[in-house]
Structures are given as C-alpha cells and as structure tokens.
Amino acid sequence: MQHVIKGWLFEDNLLEFYRYAPCPPEWLPEHCHEEYQFCLSLDCPGEYYYRGAHLWVPTGSLSVIHPGEMHTGRDIEDRQTAATFRMLYINSDTIKSAVSEMVEGEIAAPFFPEPIILNTDLAQHFLEFHHASQGRASRLEQDSLLLSLLARLITNHAETAFEQRPIDTEREAVRRVRDYLQDQCGENISLDRLAQIADLSPYYLSRVFKAEVGISLKQYQAQVRINRAKTLITRGIPLQQVALDTGFVDQSHLTHHFKRYTQTTPGQYRLQDRKNLQDMPE
Numbered sequence: 514m515q516h517v518i519k520g521w522l523f524e525d526n527l528l529e530f531y532r533y534a535p536c537p538p539e540w541l542p543e544h545c546h547e548e549y550q551f552c553l554s555l556d557c558p559g560e561y562y563y564r565g566a567h568l569w570v571p572t573g574s575l576s577v578i579h580p581g582e583m584h585t586g587r588d589i590e591d592r593q594t595a596a597t598f599r600m601l602y603i604n605s606d607t608i609k610s611a612v613s614e615m616v617e618g619e620i621a622a623p624f625f626p627e628p629i630i631l632n633t634d635l636a637q638h639f640l641e642f643h644h645a646s647q648g649r650a651s652r653l654e655q656d657s658l659l660l661s662l663l664a665r666l667i668t669n670h671a672e673t674a675f676e677q678r679p680i681d682t683e684r685e686a687v688r689r690v691r692d693y694l695q696d697q698c699g700e701n702i703s704l705d706r707l708a709q710i711a712d713l714s715p716y717y718l719s720r721v722f723k724a725e726v727g728i729s730l731k732q733y734q735a736q737v738r739i740n741r742a743k744t745l746i747t748r749g750i751p752l753q754q755v756a757l758d759t760g761f762v763d764q765s766h767l768t769h770h771f772k773r774y775t776q777t778t779p780g781q782y783r784l785q786d787r788k789n790l791q792d793m794p795e
Contacts, residue, residue: 538587538588538589538590539587540562540585540586540587541585541586541587542585543562543583543584543585544583544584544585545580545581545582545583545584546578546580546581546602547580547581547604548580548602548603548604548605549577549578549579549580549602549603549604549605549608550576550577550578550600550601550602551575551576551577551600551601551602551603551639551666552575552576552578552598552599552600552601553573553574553575553598553599553600553636553639553640553643554570554571554572554573554574554576554596554598555572555573555597555598555599555640556572556594556596556597557572557588557596557597557598558570558571558572558588558589558590559586559587559588559589559596560586560587560588560589561576561578561584561585561586561628561629562584562585562586563578563582563584563585563628564582564584564628568628568629569629570586570629571629571631573631573633573636574629574630574631574636575629575630575632575635575636575639576628576629576630577625577627577628577629577630577666577670578628579624579625580604580605580622599639599640599643601639601642601643603663605622607663608622608623608663608667609621609622611660611663611664611667611716612667612675614714614715614716614717615664615667615668615675615677615678615716616675616676616677616678620675623667623671623672623673623675624671624672624673625666625670625671625672626672627670630670632669632670635662635665635666635669638658638661638662638665639662641658642655642658642659642662645658649761649762649766651701651702651731651734651760652701652702652703652704653701653702653703653704653707653730653731653734654731654734656703656704656705656715657704657719657729657730657731660704660715660716660719661719664716677720678717680717680720680721680724681721682721682725683711683713683721683725684725686711686712686713686718686721687711687721687722687725687726689710689711690707690710690711690718690722690730691726691733693707693710694707694730694733694734694737695737698734698737698738698741698759698760699738699757699758699759699760700760701760702734704718704719704730707730718730734760735770735774736774738759738760738761738770739759739770739771739774739775741758741759742755742756742759742767742771742779743775743782745758745759746779746782746783747783752764752767752779752780752783755767755779764779767779
C-alpha cells in the first residue's frame, strides 16, 4: 500500500507512506532520485548499498540519500508482517532556500556525510510532521513542522557547520502577524502568507515571533482559535458552526484541541457557562 501526499509549504516536494507486504530479502533495482530522499524505517531493519558501501539501516533510523546518487536497498530477513516506511522527497532548491534563510545569502545545497542518522528526537519530529500532513493539522502547523525539521537536519547533520544569523527586534512585523491571526482566525493560512504580511522570510519570522511572543506561530494560532470558540459557544452558536468559524475541520477536531487547551470539552464548557449565569445574583 502506498500513500502520496502533496506538501503544504513547498508544492514540488512529496511525502510518501509505504507499507510493503512480506517479501523475500532481495535487492531492489539500482536507481537514483532527482531529490533528497529522507526515509524513516518504522518496524523493519534493512540494508542500503550507497556510495560504494553496504549500510546497516536499523529500525527507527532516518536515512538520507542525495540527489543523483545511485543506490539500492533490501530487507535483511524474511518477514511475516508488512514493513512500514515514511518517506520525504525534497528538491535541492528547497534545501538551498532553507539554508539561505538561516544564514543569509546564497549557499550551496548541503551535504550530509552520515547517510544513517540515529537520533530519536529527530525521528519523532519527522514522524510528527508526517502525521500532521496526513491528518487535519492546519497549513501553518504543517509548514512550521517542515521548516523546523529542515533546520534541525541542516544545523546538526550537514557537513558544513552553519551559524544561524542573530535575530533583531521586529515588533511591528510581529504585531501585523498577530493582528492578522486574530482577525482571520478561521483562515487556513500558510506560513508563506504570514511571511509576506511580516515582510520577513518564513524561517526568520518563526524565530522572531517566538522570541517576541514566547510561543510559536502555530501555538498562537491555536490559542486564538480556542479563545474565539469560547466566545461563540457562550453566544449559543451550534458547535458544528463554531468549529467551521474558527478554522477547525469539524466538531471532533474542535473538541480535540479545545480539551487540550482548556481541560474540558466545548459541550461541558457551554453547560458550565449556563450554570454560572444561573448562579449569578440578580
């Protein structure tokens, strides 16, 4: 079974989710890709032949294959259950764009000297981004997760050490973004669009916003939406309409986030609000 998902932030990049049926441990045909290939092996160890070497690929590892590099792979054992992989293909222009945002100026596409990365936190970040792109996460959350994932990869695992440029105070730009998120809380806005409003690059905006406000853009958007939902709930608006007006996919999506931030469901919040009104002295 295979799922292919279009990325939010960079439309030329692809996410893929593979689940292979049990098969004998045979080598795949040797091939290459035009993009960087990042692969998270979830439940099956394997082996790569890449850049003239045989590489052990343990479960939970994140592998990196560079554009244009011939490679092949295989399972290393006969399996009785399906093997699951999550893939991300990113073109070189996207990677170079991410690097240039981090350090200012045009930079060559980075080289990752270790094809197999054993980093539990990075693997979890990769999986979180994959789940967000498959589920009902907002565009802003997906964009932010992808950009921060690339930043971690480049900063911690690229051959060349990149120093991030220092951030300055950008109060006016941050104010414009906050105002927009409050005024248009129901819009499924992208990080690119917010960057245009701020007149800053997406990555730099993400950094200065958190430095200025204390929370990330996606956290701020979620809190604005929950606060708006509270107001609509107290006005007696049907919960399904509240969900749509505040940018959630449906009522269950609203309930999930509402409970996460308030420790109660929208329905319970409405009942408690009515009780508080009844208990008020005349």
